[in-house]
Amino acid sequence: MSIELKYPTEVERFLPEIIKRNYGKWKERKFHGSGIIEHISETGERVFTIKVALPPNARVSADTLEKFADIADKYGVGALRITVAGNVEFITDSLEKAQKIKEEVEKMGFPVGGWRGAMWGINTCTAFLTCQIGVVDAPSIGKALGDALKPYFTGEIPLPAKLRIFISGCPSGCAGGTATDIAIVGMWGAPPKIREEVLPLCMPPPKALAKIPESQIFLVQVCPTGALTLRRQDGQIKLVLVGEKCINCGRCKDNCDAFDYDPKDVGVAILVGGRMSNSGGGPRLARNLIPWLPANPPRYEEIVAVVKQVVEVWRQNAKPGERLADFIDRIGWAKFLDLVGVPRPIAEYMWMPDIARTYLTYRARGEYIFKGFRDAI
Amino acid sequence: MAAPPGLPPPEKLLEKADEYLAELEKGPWPSHVSELKKTGYPVRVYGVGLVARKSPWGPSAVKAKRLTGVLARIARDWVPGGGEEVHFRVFHTPGRFLPTDYLRKIIQISREYGVGLIEAVGQTGAMVINVKSKDLGDKMIDTLREIGTDVGGSGDAIRELNACVGPALCEFALYDTLNWLVAFRKDKRVHDATAVPGYPYKFKIKLSGCPMDCARANRGDIGFIGVWKGAPEVDQELLRKKIENGEVDPEKLVANCPSGAISWDPAKKELKIDGARCKKSMHCIRAAFPAIKPGKEKRVAVVVGGGSKGRYGPKLGWFIGFLKPDEVDKAIDVTFKVIKPWDEEAQAKYRLGDYILMEGLYRFIEKAGISLEDTPKYVEKLPDNVPYRVLPEEERKKFAEFAEKVKQLVRV
Numbered sequence: 001m002s003i004e005l006k007y008p009t010e011v012e013r014f015l016p017e018i019i020k021r022n023y024g025k026w027k028e029r030k031f032h033g034s035g036i037i038e039h040i041s042e043t044g045e046r047v048f049t050i051k052v053a054l055p056p057n058a059r060v061s062a063d064t065l066e067k068f069a070d071i072a073d074k075y076g077v078g079a080l081r082i083t084v085a086g087n088v089e090f091i092t093d094s095l096e097k098a099q100k101i102k103e104e105v106e107k108m109g110f111p112v113g114g115w116r117g118a119m120w121g122i123n124t125c126t127a128f129l130t131c132q133i134g135v136v137d138a139p140s141i142g143k144a145l146g147d148a149l150k151p152y153f154t155g156e157i158p159l160p161a162k163l164r165i166f167i168s169g170c171p172s173g174c175a176g177g178t179a180t181d182i183a184i185v186g187m188w189g190a191p192p193k194i195r196e197e198v199l200p201l202c203m204p205p206p207k208a209l210a211k212i213p214e215s216q217i218f219l220v221q222v223c224p225t226g227a228l229t230l231r232r233q234d235g236q237i238k239l240v241l242v243g244e245k246c247i248n249c250g251r252c253k254d255n256c257d258a259f260d261y262d263p264k265d266v267g268v269a270i271l272v273g274g275r276m277s278n279s280g281g282g283p284r285l286a287r288n289l290i291p292w293l294p295a296n297p298p299r300y301e302e303i304v305a306v307v308k309q310v311v312e313v314w315r316q317n318a319k320p321g322e323r324l325a326d327f328i329d330r331i332g333w334a335k336f337l338d339l340v341g342v343p344r345p346i347a348e349y350m351w352m353p354d355i356a357r358t359y360l361t362y363r364a365r366g367e368y369i370f371k372g373f374r375d376a377i
Numbered sequence: 378m379a380a381p382p383g384l385p386p387p388e389k390l391l392e393k394a395d396e397y398l399a400e401l402e403k404g405p406w407p408s409h410v411s412e413l414k415k416t417g418y419p420v421r422v423y424g425v426g427l428v429a430r431k432s433p434w435g436p437s438a439v440k441a442k443r444l445t446g447v448l449a450r451i452a453r454d455w456v457p458g459g460g461e462e463v464h465f466r467v468f469h470t471p472g473r474f475l476p477t478d479y480l481r482k483i484i485q486i487s488r489e490y491g492v493g494l495i496e497a498v499g500q501t502g503a504m505v506i507n508v509k510s511k512d513l514g515d516k517m518i519d520t521l522r523e524i525g526t527d528v529g530g531s532g533d534a535i536r537e538l539n540a541c542v543g544p545a546l547c548e549f550a551l552y553d554t555l556n557w558l559v560a561f562r563k564d565k566r567v568h569d570a571t572a573v574p575g576y577p578y579k580f581k582i583k584l585s586g587c588p589m590d591c592a593r594a595n596r597g598d599i600g601f602i603g604v605w606k607g608a609p610e611v612d613q614e615l616l617r618k619k620i621e622n623g624e625v626d627p628e629k630l631v632a633n634c635p636s637g638a639i640s641w642d643p644a645k646k647e648l649k650i651d652g653a654r655c656k657k658s659m660h661c662i663r664a665a666f667p668a669i670k671p672g673k674e675k676r677v678a679v680v681v682g683g684g685s686k687g688r689y690g691p692k693l694g695w696f697i698g699f700l701k702p703d704e705v706d707k708a709i710d711v712t713f714k715v716i717k718p719w720d721e722e723a724q725a726k727y728r729l730g731d732y733i734l735m736e737g738l739y740r741f742i743e744k745a746g747i748s749l750e751d752t753p754k755y756v757e758k759l760p761d762n763v764p765y766r767v768l769p770e771e772e773r774k775k776f777a778e779f780a781e782k783v784k785q786l787v788r789v
Contacts, residue, residue: 004572005468005527005529005568005571005572006522006525006526006527007468007526007562007563008468008469008470008471008526009471009559009563010559011471011472011555011556011559013476013525014470014471014472014474014476014479015472015474015545016476019474019545019546023544024544024550026544026546027548027666028548028666028667029548029666039547039548047546053406053407054407054497055406055407055408055409055411055412056409057409057496058496058497058498058499059409059412059413059494059495059496059497060412060494060495061412061413061415061416061493061495062416062487062488062493062494062495063493064412064415065480065483065484065495065497066484068480069477069480069481069484072477073477078476078477078478079474079476079477080474080475080477080480081472081473081474081475081542081546082469082473082475082497082498082504083473083498084498084502084591084592084593086497086498088497091546109407110407111405111406123500125500126496126499126500127432128423128426128427128432128433128434129409129413129423130434130448130450130462130464131432132378132432132434132435132450133432134432135432136430137426137427139409140427142409143401143404143406143409144404146404146405146406147404147406150405150406171690172685172686173685173686173691174685174686175500176500176593176596176685177596177684177685177691178685178691179593179595179596179691179693195378195379218725221724221725221726222725222726224688224689249690251688251726254726255726257378257435257436260378260379261378262381262382263381263429263430266430276590276593276595276596277588277591277659278588278590278656278658278659279588279589279635279658279659279660281635282656283590283595284693285691285692285693295430297397297427297428297430298397298400298401298427299400321633
């Protein structure tokens, strides 16, 4: 058995001919409605790219992909491109063919759009499709949100600037962290319960446990606030969870299956105003708008309503070209909360350093954060 | 995870699951459930999870040739009927271009050994293919290798690398991201660290061609972002033509610049950009390309320590210096210089960013032995500055020397 990996390393092999000829020679771009972009090269050649939304979590069946391949062969240059945000891009060399591709994929039920002032796609983590630690199901939230926000993607309702939405099933933030315009993050809502029957699998055997200092126990190390501690009583050593110290970060659950939550406490936090690109004030993490909302499958009306409200506030009040983060900066956080109609701002984190703020705001349960920890930072 | 309380009996549960799944197939947005139903994926397990509001999957294991990139799940015992889910993380092609002949091969493999379900791009950047059963894993790996790709990148290893499309389809790319990606992949050290997990936590390498950061390099453990030094280059002649044609509004260019570095001279019809103030936001370049282009002095900014997981939660990267667009070998060296102190000293499940937070950026730079162009010497952004601290003698000495120097300059 060898561990040699075989990477696809030949750039040339995977590039379509037309791209190969114009590699690094692009000089201009034009937009043809929403979802079709034209790149013009120094050599005079033109390439049209059509952006198509995929289902949440970019899950496609082999049948659908084969149909895509057929379309790419028939009208395109025989290649597709997958984007990081979970969209698929068709590449072709004339506008007529581009329109044809648009027609074909729309017939299959895949909307075309997502450039310039529009929603660029919804990124979701796998959650209940694969993940064993997911708290809420991100793909179904993505589907419900997509149904409601489709006009913003296809350009029927233009937005001031780019809008990205990430949905993560738990605070691990696998869908792309919080550096995005609107991030929806699954929350445990209450401290985890320990399933004693599974715990021994994650702990050293009792004899070793008695000898190892507490700071060397993996689960104790992993907890960032010291909520997990060892108690020694009558010769018995027990892992104890101090509920007041827990900030719902889910790191214990990440590393051991013995931690469990109650579905009735589960909800999502909604964060706004993050950004990755350097346009304007530079990259930044998002801020907590609403620390907890119920997540009710399969349509998630509460989440959809709040997200739509935020998008509408931004759309109606922002200057053209202003991203959500810049808009919030211009009008101020308090004014933004007023516009959205959030009942009470979560103000206690405002004076904190950036890193700590995001960490605490989106991981803490409402205002019941462990005080000592908060003050220590 | 234990069964959630108040779960209905199995038949009712499945009925309700079907109801939820049907609900998720409605609406104008493409539905993942419709796609799942076309494949052999155990979609009812997913439905049961939705009804129970708890993930139906539990940890499992699979025997395969690969140490990384292979993941398996098994349905929890409260899921009626049960089911298993085995999936592989398959490396994407550079720039994620999929020629149809290659794509058809992937589809064929997915049908032959898998359930016919493909996650076109997973959140690590790899393509995820579901496998029919655990025994078919090795066969699938062999077939994938025949078409020139492989399985890898999970656990505490270097994950699938991520590069933006770069010069292949974008006029803003300031260095060749795709060839950098390939150079990284060909390097033996990267290769070994991807195949065998051995770090405190995962490590992500990301390459973005310009400050718009499409590959989200600011969120990688180490990210490389194309930038330039000084002001953007202005072709006054072309810009005048563009303004006459009404394509560009100079007033808007000035107003939209976030750093106020642009000034427009209406008499001379000339646009001036102050390089010292330019924040590299790309506003003017995007509005008036190619009349305004990135500056000639191109660089690759190195940022370290970003990520959304880890002990201290989500973080953005710290800037640690510039490289030149052709210094890819140096970039790989820097990557492993950065990894070294973290790998040796950090506790388990600490991301690089957590380690840097603990050590402090300057101590980290010193420990890693990084000296690049413009490696920061001053703290730009401090978390609340604590004014008191016990200083070691040599540091006190440094400040005393500094005072001596100033004394001579100022002459008190």
